[in-house]
Amino acid sequence: MDHHCPFIGNCVGANNHPHFIALLISVIISTTYVSIMAVYVSFQIWPPITFGPISNSNGHITELALRYIQELIMCFIRSAVFLEPRGLVLVYLFISSVSLGVGLFILLWQQLCYIYKGKTFLSDLSSQGNDEVGEKDCQNILRFFGWPYSFSRYWPLWSISRLLPSFQKKRHAK
Numbered sequence: 001m002d003h004h005c006p007f008i009g010n011c012v013g014a015n016n017h018p019h020f021i022a023l024l025i026s027v028i029i030s031t032t033y034v035s036i037m038a039v040y041v042s043f044q045i046w047p048p049i050t051f052g053p054i055s056n057s058n059g060h061i062t063e064l065a066l067r068y069i070q071e072l073i074m075c076f077i078r079s080a081v082f083l084e085p086r087g088l089v090l091v092y093l094f095i096s097s098v099s100l101g102v103g104l105f106i107l108l109w110q111q112l113c114y115i116y117k118g119k120t121f122l123s124d125l126s127s128q129g130n131d132e133v134g135e136k137d138c139q140n141i142l143r144f145f146g147w148p149y150s151f152s153r154y155w156p157l158w159s160i161s162r163l164l165p166s167f168q169k170k171r172h173a174k
Helices: 017-045 061-081 085-117 121-126 138-144 165-173
Strands: 003-005 010-012
Touching (some): 017 085
Antiparallel strands (some): 003 010
16 A cells, blocks of 8 residues: 555555556646646736836836736736636636645656655655665666666667667676
């Protein structure tokens, strides 16, 4: 068992870990799509933005830039007053989908790092303070997804030993 996941209501272990990773990838893709579509539709229904005059009173460029940013924010606030309720729902949908996507991306990154290290979440917790280092290799990720052989077997041109002959000698010298 790796951990208990409240999203699927089940424990994630060896039998369903690849399915959990596939779930994370598909949800991240879905939230990215929802975020893009929310921005697109928001641009379609957002009321026109009208800028007020910005005076150029021989101020420093930083002061002028800050005044411009302040005016831009105030324009968005003034136009949001005339925004329809569905526009506010789209703003909420965008914020929630981006935050969910970022959180799940971090979880996916953590899981892939554990797979790379050849560990699970619980084995990592039990080895805290232990300096024992497992075999860190991209082959762990390939084996996890069901590829028993390395990429070099499928694509010999991508073999690192062909690209860097000295790498092969250093690796076997250990």
